[in-house]
Amino acid sequence: MKILLISMLTFLSAQASAHQHSNVQTEAPSTDSIFNLKSAWTDQNGKAFHFDSLNGTPSVVAMAYTSCQSSCPLIIEEMRKIEAEISEKSKKPVRFLLFSFDSKRDTPQQLKAFAEKKKLDMNHWTLLHGDPKVVRDLAGVLGISYKMDSSGDFNHSNVITLLNSEGVVKSQLNGIGQSPDDLETQIVQIQKASTSAK
């Protein structure tokens, strides 16, 4: 399944570089694009982040929180594996974004310290802090379930989402696992769509 995701990423990043030539930045986002979210997030350097800054590059996106002891490290490991494999296959840029559920504890400083501790390659990665409202918006768009418990920890579903260079959800890996056939079919569909568009 992961190989399929990688090949999709390779394909999408090839598309992305094609788009960089055609200068699509000025167009309104497509109706099903996450770029329609006007939420303001803050990155690990304290800089404002908006979704449309992802325009032109495929992105691998997940939600987690850094004080999580159980499944969150696994999501990050999974994303790092994807990062390693895609870097071998393609030099085209792919972004890796981790959005925190934890508005209270995951300050930009905390996210930066976490990224350093995990030795994340900050040429590829962005870690993001947002208030509870923007967390809800993003979880809504990505179809992620979560709940804060009385100790301030979060129960949440583990979902890794692949966005294409226009910010449209192309594929999701979740805790239950997806049938490889689904992904294969999706890739074929994307390829067909892009061929007919040319």
Add this chain to the structure above:
Amino acid sequence: MRLRPLLLLCLLIGRPTWAASELVAIPSGAYVPFLLQSKPNSAQDQFQKTPVKVDSFSIDKNLVTNEDYLKFVKSNPEWKKSKVKRVFADERYLQNWSSDLKLAGPEDRKRPVTDVSWFAARAYCESRDMNLPTTDQWEFAFFDNGRNQEAVKEKVLAWYGQPTARHLSKVGAEGKNEFGVYDLSSIVWEWTLDFNSSLPGSGLSCGGGSVGTLDSSDYAAFMRYSFRSSLKANYTTGNLGFRCVKEKGAP
């Protein structure tokens, strides 16, 4: 034609106040949610019924009607059905309205608005400086301090057993509970702010006190939690509406 001024006059005189703006105060209290909580620091299979405290809040007496929602769309054109982004509301959004700013008929004005997504419902509530109720707030309002629970359960189960009526009842038609909240679980299902907060199968979840096991003795509650967890934030459907809440201390 000659009737028209008269009709207009009748409408003006007979016009009730904006239904959804009437709020009912819900006092603070506690209730035992349907989803069992795992005991802190225990094995995954040890669950207990844990009462949840709910702070006082105010809630719309009635479901939000088509008429209410139309006013909102008029002042927030990005929520017109021709304008709305698919990422925020699917193709069914307001499908029964005849156009962007027109209901199918005058009889729809006092019916609950349906075919609205979670994003749309939230935007509506925020435009009134309110929010969607949390699942705990909604369930607590529904629980009604434990009054008439058997009768309520029977009524709700009878409603679940019916196919959705072709024409929904007008808001207020199904009566109120002792808090004074009308039509809870008797005309349409309702969005909650954290509709996506139940995680059946605790193996998927992260954190200490995981939720997940269901108390199968309350079938009506089981239906509500299952229904909510089947939703996605941009889904719209003909039997799903909403009402708004105001936190205590909010302006």
